[in-house]
Amino acid sequence: MTYDEERNHSGAEWSEHVPVLLAEVLSYLAPRPGGFYLDGTLGLGGHSEAIMDAAQGEASLLGLDRDLATLDKARTRLARFGDRVHLFHSRYSDYEAAMDELGWDLLDGALLDIGVSSMQLDQPERGFSFLADGPLDMRMDPDGDTLPASHIVNKASPERLRMIIGKYGEDPMGGRITNAIIDARAKSPIETTLQLAKIVEMAYPAKWRAQARNHPATRTFQALRMAVNGELDELEAFLGTIVPRLRPGGRVAVISFHSLEDRMVKHTFAAEAKGCICPRQIPVCICNHEARLRIVTKKPVMAGEEELGRNRRASSAKLRVAERL
Structure with a gap:
């Protein structure tokens, strides 16, 4: 799907919309x-x-x-x-x-x-973005039969979580992130995007966080989205x-x-x-x-x-x- 940032504020989302490549x-x-x-x-x-x-x-x-x-x-x-x-x-x-x-x-x-x-990214209620708070959803088709990202985050085994974040996210901190999620969900369910983003961010060593070009949660959110939608x-x-x-x-x-x-x-x-x-x-x-x-x-x-x-x-x-x- 298209990555574009060219929507104006009149409500005509495609008036300046230029698809990638x-x-x-x-x-x-x-x-x-x-x-x-x-x-x-x-x-x-x-x-x-x-x-x-x-x-x-x-x-x-x-x-x-x-x-x-x-x-x-x-x-x-x-x-x-x-x-x-x-x-x-x-x-x-x-x-x-x-x-x-x-x-x-x-x-x-x-x-x-x-x-x-x-x-999709710009609608917090869809749960794709870690930059705004919303339900941890990430489904391309919210009306379909797929389960939201919150189900994986809160119910998946440690082994499956580690596989998703490591394989789909290709994140070298996959093990630390998985452990942080397991620890956090044991205390209370992880239901929102900002909740998860903060958990992932704090799983990174302080030096890595300081030097990161992208938000530490970028790869984890991508991995979960790919898993939710079977991409x-x-x-x-x-x-x-x-x-x-x-x-x-x-x-x-x-x-x-x-x-x-x-x-x-x-x-x-x-x-x-x-x-x-x-x-x-x-x-x-x-x-x-x-x-x-x-x-x-x-x-x-x-x-x-x-x-x-x-x-x-x-x-x-x-x-x-x-x-x-």
Whole structure:
């Protein structure tokens, strides 16, 4: 989803909304009239609107989002394209069901912009941010069947907590943070974002806190959000099915904000771009594996200085693109 900070105060959230790496996405997807495009992480609809405009409003677009609030705003934003835009309240890993419902077979382009949106971060009641007090929620779909972050923080075993913070957060202080959470919840439940942020902050050694570039709770909050919403499982499911749903020459573009996600995209694209995958000791190919993708971006594409100047949240965005053979 889009990281942007360009909302004005009139209530028109997208009037200054510029999606991350927008020019690059349009350059690689090259939307055209008559094409079929998927925006699996619709957000406020910035990327989708630009895709439709680039195709002169004559493409067909499928947009998915788990958040009903942002989906409603995107529906208003994209209304001018009429019945060429189809929006679904859905996980992006379920895009095939939406395609089948529409009678779509193949795509000319597919886009994911993974993460949490500014709209979600800026609403304390959603519980994504450690900068304002709110319930410890973090669900992309508050109306769905997932449990909030408070459930993990207060109920998960020490082993699971340590795994989540260590693996998803990649935090070298994961063990200390886990111990601090266990100690705190034994006294009273941890129910708010500022409660948790303070616990994590104090788990860091004083010297680390003084020298930290980011708030000590940054990695823990990211890790919990990923666990609550099953984000790595979502990405794995999408990457496992998208290639055969691309038309030859069609492209898939993924913007990620986490090293684990970027690594998964990189390795999947690399595997799909290989021919024979037999072990080296076998002299003649017996696997019959054929390459299905061409890697378009040899290295991840990142935001330039101009974009970073207006949107600091774009600093960790990495775009990778591959094309169906």
